[in-house]
Amino acid sequence: MSLISEQQIQQFHEEGYFVTPPMWTKAELQAVSDEFDRLHDEYIGSVAAMDQIDEKTRDLAKNRPFIGAVHTSSDLLCEFVKSPIYLEACLKLIGPDADLYYNQAVIKPPLHGQAFGWHQDSGYQPTTPLEYITCWTAISRAFVDNGCIWVIPGSQKGGLRTHRFNEQGQSKDAVPDNENEAIPVEMEPGQVAVFSSLILHKSGPNTSREIRKGYVPQYHVPGVVIAESKKIFGDVYPVLRDGRRADVPVPEPIRRQQGLNR
Numbered sequence: 001m002s003l004i005s006e007q008q009i010q011q012f013h014e015e016g017y018f019v020t021p022p023m024w025t026k027a028e029l030q031a032v033s034d035e036f037d038r039l040h041d042e043y044i045g046s047v048a049a050m051d052q053i054d055e056k057t058r059d060l061a062k063n064r065p066f067i068g069a070v071h072t073s074s075d076l077l078c079e080f081v082k083s084p085i086y087l088e089a090c091l092k093l094i095g096p097d098a099d100l101y102y103n104q105a106v107i108k109p110p111l112h113g114q115a116f117g118w119h120q121d122s123g124y125q126p127t128t129p130l131e132y133i134t135c136w137t138a139i140s141r142a143f144v145d146n147g148c149i150w151v152i153p154g155s156q157k158g159g160l161r162t163h164r165f166n167e168q169g170q171s172k173d174a175v176p177d178n179e180n181e182a183i184p185v186e187m188e189p190g191q192v193a194v195f196s197s198l199i200l201h202k203s204g205p206n207t208s209r210e211i212r213k214g215y216v217p218q219y220h221v222p223g224v225v226i227a228e229s230k231k232i233f234g235d236v237y238p239v240l241r242d243g244r245r246a247d248v249p250v251p252e253p254i255r256r257q258q259g260l261n262r
């Protein structure tokens, strides 16, 4: 049974994104949500244990954590990352062979969760080939006041923009020329926003009393390299081969850090 319609694929090519209905049961989402809590506690602990840690890093770990490569620190997420909706998005938008390129748990705590500036995912680390897909997944509800993502439909057509570190050095931002066309992508738990790595998007602060949890796996063709150095890059974790789910051993933990280098 197909989970993604022709119309959604068309929307992806025209507007750079589409949003699915909820794809998991309440119990499955609760298990992922609990796993996020465990990973976040562990992450705060590991940052606190680092030598010469500054206040800014401590604050980011608490209030704007991007916990990377979670498929290597959670058996549950290593399985979740090959959910049917992700594999179908890979098949229809990448091709019969696809790898997990990057994945992170992104949490915005109530009242304190910080915003994340306008950017294209490809702007962080241009690759060859350039474009890949991001499957932003709402584990909790995501709405304007708890910091949902915003997109500028059609902005993927403008190619790769210049990205610069923001003043605080916390994100690499681009300047959109049509911010007035931005729309919030409000989602119920279990919905997935599938978007191009070239679409301009951002997320707002969490000013509400409700936590916002997003799981953000990204998929690319196998053998993707950094555009400049030509070095192999990314999680390099096969998810699809010859149009079928790839089953390879769970990788060793590789890294867990703020998501600034993808």
Ligand SMILES: O=C(O)CCC(=O)C(=O)O
Residues within 6 Å of the ligand: 106, 116, 121, 147, 149, 201, 202, 203, 214, 216, 259
């Ligand atoms: O979830 C967020 O707040 C922003 C995530 C994002 O834009 C990204 O990881 O590229």
